[in-house]
Amino acid sequence: MYPADVADDLVEVLLTEEQIQARIAEMCREIERDYAGENLLLVGVLKGAVMVMADLARELSLPVEMDWMAVSSYGTSTRSSGVVRIQKDLDTALHGRKVLIVEDIIDSGLTLSWLLENLRSRGPESVEVCALLRKPEAARIDVDVRYVGFEIPNAFVVGYGLDYAERYRNLRGLGILSPSVYEHEDD
Template sequence: MKGETDLFEDKKEKVLISRDEISNRVREMGKEISKDYRGKDLVIVSLLRGSFIFTADLAREMDIPVEIEFMTTASYGHAEISSGRVEILQDIRGEIKGKSVLIVDDIIDSGHTLLKVMEHLEEREPASIKICVMLDKPSRRQVDLVPDYVGYEIPDVFIVGYGLNYGDHYRNIPYIFTFE
């Protein structure tokens, strides 16, 4: 029986978005978000685990003061597609009432996770809530939700790298790829 790290040994990587492309786009997004939130009390809510790399890179490209909070949600487990059932495993610690909230996630596909997180955070009366994602798969959307900031729109392919995992692996790869 093959181990999890051997699953794709016989397949060739196909780079979808290079390290340089990611870096340039994250820089652009950081500037845009900084401009939009200048003078506002901004709290970034990073959804763990997938968005930790993107959130760190994005926050470093912003030239405004920000608070960073973390939430852990689950809807995939080790599967390639969302179960549609979203659990909040770890909530934010800080106060967001009256503050601008920017939810940061690695990818939006069905939209169930981000909708659940938005609804959960809205109960705390923030001044506003917007969504920022590195990747958008609009062809898979099952809820009426459009992110406010998008790094890249991608087709319906299974991708890994730059925080995105397969099982417990590949998050540390600095580019986004598929397997051929």
């Protein structure tokens, strides 16, 4: 789905598909340099990171393993609830592994901080974070993120895996969702 297909639902297009692909390629060159010769495990955070994980893994020229974890702090809201629930845990043991968490977006940092603590308790050699998007203005906790694609404004964004009530994940590019789409959510 292209931004023009849902133009009435978007305030603006922040990033095009081409801009995202170019930045993912740049991040992959950094990851390849930092993990050359290593047995890297990519941990994608469902569902939002599906697109990022797929494109990142395909762009990397080093062998990687992949696993998925689903955690939630949103539900159908546009704001994080702050309560993290594991909906799907990893199938892979982390002991002694080099782990790279692949995230779609970092808002408050609360969910990611919880996830880092959880994964580090499982005995990996290292745990780092790669996030396509970060909202510095929304941060409530400082989380060290090794690879950041783009810093974006504190607006509700959809596309490229990010959703509102399970819609817009397949939008090519990233757009700011119009408040008219969700303004009645608390009614």
